[in-house]
Amino acid sequence: xxxxxxxxxxxxxxxxxxxxxxxxxxxxxxxxxxxxxxxxxxxxxxxxxxxxxxxxxxxxxxxxxxxxxxxxxxxxxxxxxxxxxxxxxxxxxxxxxxxxxxxxxxxxxxxxxxxxxxxxxxxxxxxxxxxxxxxxxxxxxxxxxxxxxxxxxxxxxxxxxxxxxxxxxxxxxxxxxxxxxxxxxxxxxxxxxxxxxxxxxxxxxxxxxxxxxxxxxxxxxxxxxxxxx
Numbered sequence: 001x002x003x004x005x006x007x008x009x010x011x012x013x014x015x016x017x018x019x020x021x022x023x024x025x026x027x028x029x030x031x032x033x034x035x036x037x038x039x040x041x042x043x044x045x046x047x048x049x050x051x052x053x054x055x056x057x058x059x060x061x062x063x064x065x066x067x068x069x070x071x072x073x074x075x076x077x078x079x080x081x082x083x084x085x086x087x088x089x090x091x092x093x094x095x096x097x098x099x100x101x102x103x104x105x106x107x108x109x110x111x112x113x114x115x116x117x118x119x120x121x122x123x124x125x126x127x128x129x130x131x132x133x134x135x136x137x138x139x140x141x142x143x144x145x146x147x148x149x150x151x152x153x154x155x156x157x158x159x160x161x162x163x164x165x166x167x168x169x170x171x172x173x174x175x176x177x178x179x180x181x182x183x184x185x186x187x188x189x190x191x192x193x194x195x196x197x198x199x200x201x202x203x204x205x206x207x208x209x210x211x212x213x214x215x216x217x218x219x220x221x222x223x224x225x226x227x228x229x
Contacts, residue, residue, distance in 0.1 A: 015076025022087065025067045035063060035083060037071055042078070047071065049083030064106075067092075 023039030027046075034046040049069070052059045063069065068089055073081035088094045095102050099116040108125040124130055132140040137152040149155060157163065165171060173179065181187065189195070202210030 018076040018078055018081075019073055021071045021073070021078065021081070023069065023071060025063055025065050025069060028063070028065055030062050033060065033062075035069075037069065037078070037081075037083070039071075044071070044081060045079040047078070047081045047083065050085075 021037070021039050023037040023042075023044075025035050026038040026043055027036035029035070029046060032046075034048055036046055037044040049063060051061065063083070063086065068087045069083045070085045070087065071078065071081040072084050097114070097116070100112060100114050102110060102112040104110045107128070109128060110123045111121070112123070113120045122130070127144060129141070129143045137150070139148075139150045141148045141150075199210065201208060201212065207213075
């Protein structure tokens with residue numbers, strides 16, 4: 001009877017010790033969201049981990065082999081355990097400020113918000129891309145050399161002050177319809193070279209000043225009109 005009691009006490013101690021275990025992930029099954037954990041000489045069965053949301057609104061952050069985690073087993077049976085969190089290590093340290101919320105990915109890309117500086121930063125490793133899309137057809141795409149904004153119904157830019165466009169190369173405007181420029185003040189055009197206008201017609205205050213305009217009171221032949229008044 002004493003032997004049986006000793007075995008029960010030993011088993012109870014083991015279960016209590018296994019209720020909360022710190023170990024490292026040894027195997028990963030991302031398809032089924034299951035992991036095996038190694039703690040000392042013990043390797044667990046495949047167990048799940050917790051996520052921020054797992055209903056109609058859901059999220060998934062896969063864990064890595066070697067990641068240090070906390071496993072909770074209500075009965076002390078690791079086969080029934082659940083990963084409830086991860087622990088920072090010397091190799092994977094936390095931020096050095098409490099005001100920073102940071103996510104760092106294996107390729108070096110990071111998302112960071114600093115509530116002291118009111119700054120949100122997205123840092124993508126060189127050679128990477130970002131894509132923001134809305135199902136209706138709006139998209140914002142970028143890589144290391146260009147940025148592309150697409151919208152099927154229109155793009156509107158509004159500023160209470162100046163808007164400046166600067167390019168070391170060319171700036172091109174192309175419209176399937178008309179192009180309208182409206183200025184509440186003056187309008188100036190400066191060019192370091194010739195200005196070419198190709199159009200079916202050109203008018204100034206309703207008068208034809210294009211290639212087909214004519215002047216009255218001029219003798220046909222080699223005569224020329226006078227200079228502008």
